[in-house]
Each structure stands twice: as structure tokens, then as C-alpha cells.
Amino acid sequence: MNIRGAARETWAWLDSRLGIQAVMDFLKHKPIPRNRHTPWMYTGSLILIFFGIQVLTGIMLAFYYRPTLEEANKSVGEIMTKVPLGWIIRSVHSWSATFMIAIVFVHLLAIWVLKSYRKPREMTWMSGALLLVFTLAFGFTGYLLPWDALSLAATKVGTDIPRSIPLIGAWGTKFLRGGEDVSGDTLSRFFSFHVSVLPLCLLAALALHVYLIQKLGMSLPVGADEEAEARRSLPFWPNFVYREAVLWLVFIGILVTIAVFLPPTLGKAADLMAPAPEGIKPEWYFLFLFQTLKIFPAKILFLTGDTVAVLLILLAAVLFFFLPLIDNKPAGRKGKIITVLAFLLIVYAVAMSVWSLQTPSKPEADRIIGAPQNIKESTGIYVFLAGIWLSVGVLIYLLRLKIKETDRLLEAGYFSSDKK
């Protein structure tokens, strides 16, 4: 028996047990609408790509990271200076988090403005809102793990915020910290959240999210002509996947390049007794909340300013979660107020972040900076980057050929003969 025959038989054996062909047939028939809003539909899979990179680099970092008071900062330092290419792996993990969260924001704002959350996709939105919470929690817990002065201060502030919630707040703070104060127990706890609790939560919400997207199909823009859209649509597999792959490659190239040239630094081990460093700031995605808390006065009527601010933020979060139930108009209505609200939120978040950046932060002088260990390593890294960009270029050229080929097949009705 020749190799091709053997491969075909193996495939048949697997398929008859796993039902792969059924899935592929489903994906071949899953229509992706082709209109001026299609670019937003690339954001979802891009988030998944970055999440995948987070999982892989996170597992690798956990090989060397030690989540204890004495060792956490030291082990991150060792990853950056002793482990081969450790500084790049940490840099990719840090930058990929930034990319992932940035694209999550784009993804949710696009869905908000396009009203894709309307009936029957309310639960897709809600599972997405949960995914947002878990993603931000990943960022928050991950920020503490290097255990330097900045991460300690950010965690002290962040875990103190629940305390302002009446009744249950103090309990929440205690739960997050594993005691009254931020300590080594907080570090163990955050590590456990970061590497086991949050991944499980996120994967569960993700499974629901992706299942709902497959079940309900892609949404059409408000007021779209359904028949015309159906005629124009692309099959998810293979036509759309080839298009998405172009974007994945470009973003992976950008990610690795930035990670090599702008690696995150590491300060000295946090001192629990030292005063907070001047001009401390959280990660960029929390800046607008940070500034919001800053501008509230100490007292409003009989409540403290913090309590009012936190309650307002919580209220906004609840409204955000239930957006599809608040804006439950028929799919045809435009919903201009909701659109305006989205833009107001963007303006507010950007303005607050910019305002917050006006206070200069003063990082301590002798921070550990990741860099190639020797000339051999730095040459290797440049060759590596050149190799990546060369491959990306060639692959994009080949993918364009595949896109043309599959589009021709689509036009010729090759995929439609077995259409439902």
C-alpha cells in the first residue's frame, strides 16, 4: 500500500470515530457576511491567537517562576538574565497580554456599535462580558507576580477597592489578599488564580461563547437585506480562514518584533514596609478606572467618595453586562443612543487615561533590563526576526494565491453543489 492510500485509510478510521468530516462540513457551510463591517469579524480569532500565545509562554514561564515572598522577584530576574532567551519569553507574555486586551476592547466596541448583541445573541454578549472580566483579572493578577515595588503598590490599591463596597466589601478584600494585608499569601493566591482558577473560568466562558457563535451564526448589520447578504457571503472554511491567516501572521510578526526591542523591565524585590513609589500607575487598561477613583472627593453627602465611585463603576458594569436586555429593540432599529454611548465611553476612557499619564512616573534607576547575553545571541535574534518576516512575506503571497483559488471555486459554485 502506498503512503497516500495509508493516509486516506487512517483519516477514514479517525473520521468514522471522531466525526471530523461533519465538523468540516459545518464550517464549509458557515457563512461569513461580506460587507463593510466584515473587518471587525477578524478580531475574535485574533484574540484567540493571542490567548494561545499567553497559554504557551505562561506555561514556559511557570517552569522557572517560584511564587514565594523570598523567591518571586529573584526567579523573574533569573528568567531575564540566566535562562536562555528568558527575557524574550517574558516580553512576549507581557506584550501579548497588551495586544490581547487591546483587541478585546476593539472587539467589544465593534459589537456594541454594530448592535450584534441583539436577539438572539444576548447570551453571546453576556458570555463575552464574563470573558472581559476574566481577561482583566488575568492582567491584574499577573501584574503582581514579578513582585517589585510597582506591582506591590498596584495590588495594594487594587485589592483595597472592594473594601469601599458596603456590607461585603471588607470580606472581598480579605479574600483577595488572603489576610488583612498584601503579603506572601497574596502572592501564592494570585499565582493560583492566574495559572489555574482563571484559565478554567475563561475556558468555560469561551466554550459557551464559541458554541453560541456557531449555533447562531454571524450577525448581519442593522437593516441588512438578508437575501443579498446570503448571496454575497463567504464560507468560513476555507475562504475566510485563509483571509484570517494573513492577519494572524502579520500580528505574530509584530508581536515578536516589539517583544525583542521593547522588553519589560524588573525592579528590585518589593519591600512590604517601604513607602509607595512616586507616580505609580496601573497597567494602561486600568488607567481610566484609576483616574476615576482619583478625582472623587473624600466625602459626598454621608458616603465616602470611594464608595460612590466604586458603586458607580459597579452599576456601569452591571448595565454593561445587561446591555442586550436594556436595548432589546427589534434587529431593524438603529439604536442611535446606544451608539453615542459607546463613543462617549471611548472618549471618557481615552481622556481619563491621557489625564492620568500627565503625572510622570519615576521608575527606580537600576532595574533589570532584558538583553541578549552576547554577540552570538543578538545575531541569532536578528536572523530569527529576518526569518520570521521572510516567512510571513512568502506565506502571505501563498495565502493570496489560495484566496484567489478558493474564491474562484466559490464563484464557480464548487462549494454550493452540496449546500443545504
Next chain:
Amino acid sequence: MKLKHSLFTRRQFLNGLLGGWLGGLAALFFYPVLRFVFPPEREPEQVLLPLTDYGSLEPGAIKNFAWGSKPGMLKKTAGGELIAFVSVCTHLDCNVAYLPEQKKFFCACHDGWYDENGVNIGGPPPKPLRRLVVTPEGENLVVRPEGAA
């Protein structure tokens, strides 16, 4: 489309190229991952043992020290010479013990025996214990790998 004498179609050719390049890119990423996951051996270049602690060995006596992450043993032979071993069994990496009454090294994992000079004399060990070079330098005994001069 397939040319008359071609062995494969244009589509197969294109798929092969695409798959090949993707595989190449994956391999490119695989290399740094392997470098990260398998850090180079970090054996110490030398270990300093202060003479105040290690100088006063009786002939035939043994004192332990740390050779990187492995145990090491310093021994004064009956002739008064200082020798050192990495006290790890050459069979399957268990740490060995020195039995002073019998003047033998013993590995409890699979019943391996070495004589007082670290030569394998019984049980499964295939090779003698690894020897290290000891040289007195000023206040210290310096222990180095063999052949490191």
C-alpha cells in the same frame, strides 16, 4: 488544472508550498522554545572549601560539600592525600553514602558498591564515581572538574 506530464496538480503544489512554509515557520519558533526549556548545564567551574572547615580531616575520613546541585565528598586517603568525588551513583543517579567501617561507598537504590577510591566493585554501577581535582590555594581548598587545569 494539471499539465500533461505533471505528477501533481497546481493546487497540490500550492498546498505543499503553503504547508511547507508554515511548517518551517513553526520550526523557527520551536527553536527558541527548546533553548528556553532546556537551559545549559550549570556545573560550577570551581567550589571553594575553607581550610578552617575542611583542612583538619583525619586520614580515611569523609566530609560532604555541595558540588552545584549535586553532593560532593572530600576524602583524606590513608596516605594523607586529599581526593574528592561527586557522590552520585553512576548507575541511575542516586546519591551514595560512605560506610566508614567497611571503607566502601554504597548506593542503596540498587545495591551498588564502590571501594574507598570510588572504583565500582559490586552491583549494577558501570563506572567508578566521578573524581574531582582538589588543590590547596591560600585559605581554601579549590575543587575543580577533572581536566579543567
